[in-house]
Amino acid sequence: MTTDKTGPSASRRQFLTGAAAIGAGTVAATVARAAEPDPLITEVQSWASSFGDGVDATPYGLPIKFEDDVIRRNVEWLTADTISSINFTPIHALDGTITPAGCAFERHHSGAIELSKDDYRLMINGLVETPMVFTYADLERFPRENHVYFLECAANTGMEWAGAQLNGAQFTHGMIHNMEYSGIPVRTLLNEAGWSGEVEGKWLYVEGADASSNGRSIPLEKALDDCLVAIKANGEALRKEHGYPARLVVPGWEGNMWVKWIRRMEIMDGPVESREETSKYTDTLADGTSRKWTWVMDAKSVVTSPSPQAPITHGHGPVVITGMAWTGHGKITRVDVSKDGGKTWETARLAADSGDKALVRFYLDTEWNGEEWFLQSxxxxxxxxxxxxxxxxxxxxxxxxxxxxxxxxxxxxKPNGEAENVEVS
Amino acid sequence: MTTDKTGPSASRRQFLTGAAAIGAGTVAATVARAAEPDPLITEVQSWASSFGDGVDATPYGLPIKFEDDVIRRNVEWLTADTISSINFTPIHALDGTITPAGCAFERHHSGAIELSKDDYRLMINGLVETPMVFTYADLERFPRENHVYFLECAANTGMEWAGAQLNGAQFTHGMIHNMEYSGIPVRTLLNEAGWSGEVEGKWLYVEGADASSNGRSIPLEKALDDCLVAIKANGEALRKEHGYPARLVVPGWEGNMWVKWIRRMEIMDGPVESREETSKYTDTLADGTSRKWTWVMDAKSVVTSPSPQAPITHGHGPVVITGMAWTGHGKITRVDVSKDGGKTWETARLAADSGDKALVRFYLDTEWNGEEWFLQSxxxxxxxxxxxxxxxxxxxxxxxxxxxxxxxxxxxxKPNGEAENVEVS
Incomplete structure (x- = not known):
């Protein structure tokens, strides 16, 4: 019942027949529903020798203890303290496209604050007819929408500019999550306050209720297009660390703009040029100048398994290569996988049509027989x-x-199935 | 900044201008970005007087304490003990379509067992060429698919046959969840073991590793069509209570067939007629005879808010009526809402196109001014x-x-915004 870890290359069918051969001999009698106890059946049935836990065991259901390593992880040397730091989604251990909130990436600028629905207020001011302050209960009275979107931090993979630094997809690409948001279109709230209808040259300045305020200027056109004030993620209330009770959703744009604990939106004649959009979240170029307003997250993908934290441990033969892809420009149309560092490519299978500005899962069902791969997507x-x-x-x-x-x-x-972050020239 | 709970009927715009009028006077100065501290701005900024929690606060992120009531709940009188009982999804408090695993419905027949991936085995036997036993690692080597499907217990709403018994959508309709499953098609596993190709009259008997085994017979045609052996739900490992590390997914069919801790699948010449498909999970008719093989969950919907656990608390004016709909026969095409117990109907807005055998969220954005409703969908x-x-x-x-x-x-x-489970004739 264990797999052959060293056997020669074989077709899937041959491999798995091999894998099950020990069982196959033993189980033959069961084909006719053995009258005598079959040792294998007896073993299989021994899994259930006693009752399990009742339905009231946990108020909020948690992952089983065997999955204790599938958690968000911080990288201590990245920042001076954890209230202004980052943790990473364990993407190497996930499948599908939805990121469970419990292990979804967070980045705080001054820690995750505790703000109750009763205390919550959202102000809309600036170039509006009637400045307004909404309670949380007010927000719930507006028509809302549901969309699955990815959020990627602009700094995702940022440590890799200088070389192959971090050994694991969680750390190189884990500043991302993908959830189903329920929220109120920003346009609905601005309409409520009454704005002029002028879009050209107008900006929306958005700030959060945390100490950093994390203020960001957003072109009004984008805010009106598809931005949401989200009150749920994956159906339930946002986690405290994701901005409970309300955050901004800026589909396809860098995560820093998805202001958490959103407390104010102001229509303005220009951008504020806040700290978060000048000294931070701009791209320093080779000549020392900086690009700013680089909001959209370009198309990107990563193989999540095999990867350094998800080595091949099952021996030669069939293996599933999987990963995820996303683009802030709309939909992913194709993902290719290379085993030889980009010399040749195979087109991967997308598990479903790509959503708009949402993660898509890809698979390449293939064989591995101990050869060295330089795996790319x-x-x-x-x-x-x-x-x-x-x-x-x-x-x-x-x-x-x-x-x-x-x-x-x-x-x-590597030939032993382990994987390592490297650069190829 | 509080809403007018007793005011007369008004348009949304009028209502919310009213709601914000207190603010409107106070904030006027901020339109020109007041040089002097504005009292309202000062109040809003007071939300952030200190740092929050760091990113390493919790290994697995949990809901904020204010949401402690949004949990699965048991109904004590339903069953003699909790290892053979049910808990209910808090659907009254959720939005969107994805059910977070942490608050997703469970039904156990002999408790939730703890089965590690290392100890896990899945046997395929019966009318196959080569009976086989797969390890968990074997399962991961097969091509897998991702689909969002609802799971509804056949007994959902079952206490309502006799009258309007349970006061809350969680209890009347909460034996349901809707998750993104990643798994291996059953057909792939049967192909691996080699079966005859004969579908007519053939059945697949499936059993779990818990003490109940919860054995169910499934027509082979269905098993080959779209059933999966799922290893993830919403991207992460199944919870223990959802059958970790692997469960059967039987799209659109009653939840009892979604065998948890799946340990064996046997192709047979006929159904087993096990306890779970004879004395249980059949429908006793008026004349005392029983319908059996009633697998498909017919189209159904429920308003989740307002509802007994989600009363209207915000006073008159705009209100969002929302709920969810699903069908085991494919896609939901329309949901209507009635406020007068079914005399007249309005067509609700679907938040997105219905998936196949998946929950769809509906909304009716409307007004309520204290009149009595008999709300239906x-x-x-x-x-x-x-x-x-x-x-x-x-x-x-x-x-x-x-x-x-x-x-x-x-x-x-009711006129005070509270809601109650009733029957209308």
Missing amino acids: RAMDETGYVQPTKAQLREVRGLNSIYHNNCIQTWWV | RAMDETGYVQPTKAQLREVRGLNSIYHNNCIQTWWV
Whole structure:
């Protein structure tokens, strides 16, 4: 009943027949529903020797203890303290597209604050007819929408500009999550306050209720287009760390703009040029100048398994390569996978049609027989954009950037099945 | 900043201008970005007087303490003990379509067992070429699929046959959840073991590793069509209580067939007629005879808010009526809402196109001014089927049933905004 970890290459069918051969001999008698106790059946039935837990065991259901390692993780050396830091989604251990809130990435600028619905207020002011302050109960009275969107921090993969630094998809690509948001369109709230109808040159300044306020200026056109004030994620209240009770959703744009604990939106004649959009969240180029207003997250993908935290442990033969892809420009149309560091490519299978500005899961069902792989994935989106190599990105952007690194990632899969973060030239 | 709870009927705009009028006077100065501290701004900014929690506060992120009541709940008198009982999803407090695993319905027949991936085995036997036993690692090597499906217990709404018994959508309709499953098609596993290709008259008997084994016979045609052996729900490992590490997914069919801790699948010449498909999970009719093989969950819907656990507390004016609909026959095409116990109907807005055998969220954005409502919803699916009234259902099925009650639900919304489970004739 254990798999052959060292056997020669074989077709799936041959492999798995091999894998089950021990069982196959033993179970033969069961085909005719054995009258005598079959030792294998007896073993299988021994799994259930006693009663389990009742339905009232836990108020809020938690992952089983065997999954204790599938959690958000911090990287201590990244920041001076944890109230202004980052934790990473364990993407190497997940499948599908929905990120469970319990293990979904967080980035705080001054810690996660506790704000009750009763205390919550959202002000709309600036170039509006009637400045307004809404309670949480007011928000619930507006028509709301549901959409699945990815949120990616602009700094995701940011430590990789300088080389292959962090050994695990969780740490290189885990500043991302993908949830179903329920919220009120920003346009509905602005309409309520009465705005002029002028979009050209107008901006919406948004700030949160945490000490950092994390103020960001958003072109009014984007705010009116698809931004939401979200009150639920994956059907339930936002977690405290995700901005309970309400946060901004800015589909396809960098996560820093998704202001948490949102307390104010002001229509203005220009951008504020706040700390978060000048000294931070701009891209320093090779010549020392900076790009700003780089909001949209370009098409990107990563293989989540095999990867350094998800090595191949089951021996030779069939293996599923899987990962995820996303683009702030709409939909992913194709993902390719390379085993030889980008020399040749195979088109992966998308598990479902890509949603708009949402994660899509890809699979390549293939064989591995102990050969070395330099495993890569590259995403393409509906604009025709192709995810670039690290070399291509460095050519344009230099080496001084932190943000917006959407380069192709390489995992070196070794003959023993372990994987490592590497660069290929 | 509080809402007018007793004011006369008004348009949304009038209402909310009224609601914000106190603020409007106070904030006027902020339009020009007041040089002097504005009292309202000062109040709003006081929300952030200190730092919050760091990113390493919890290994697995939990709901904020203010949401402590949004949990699965048991009904003590329903069953003799909790290892053979039910808890209910707090659907009255959720939005969107995804059910977070942490508050998703469970039904155990002999308690939730703890089975590690290392100890896990799945046997395939019966009318196959090579009986096989797969390890969990084997399962991960097969091509897998992702689909969002609802799971509804056949007994959902079962206590309502006799009258309007339970006061809350959680208890009348909460034996349901809707998750994104990642799993291996049953057909792939059967192909691996080699079966004859004969479908007619063949059945798949499936059992779990818990003490109850919960064995169920499934027509082979269904098993081959869309059933999965799921290893993830909403991207992460199944919870222990949902069958960790693997469960059967039987899209659109009653939840009891979604065998948890799945340990064996046997192709047979006929059904086993196990306890779970004879004395249980059959429908006793008026004449004392029973319908069996009633697997498909017919189209159904329920208003989740307002409802007894989610009363209207915000006073008169705009209100969002919301709920969810589903059908085991494919897609929901329309949901209507009635405020007068089914005399007149308005078509609700679907938040998104219905998935196949998945929950869809509906909204009716409307006004409430203290009048009495007899609030109902009725779902229609792509087969043309219309969700029946309780009277229509009783006419065909009598009063002795427990299972498959998909009747239209009525909430009596009272002038004070509270709601109660009632029947209308």
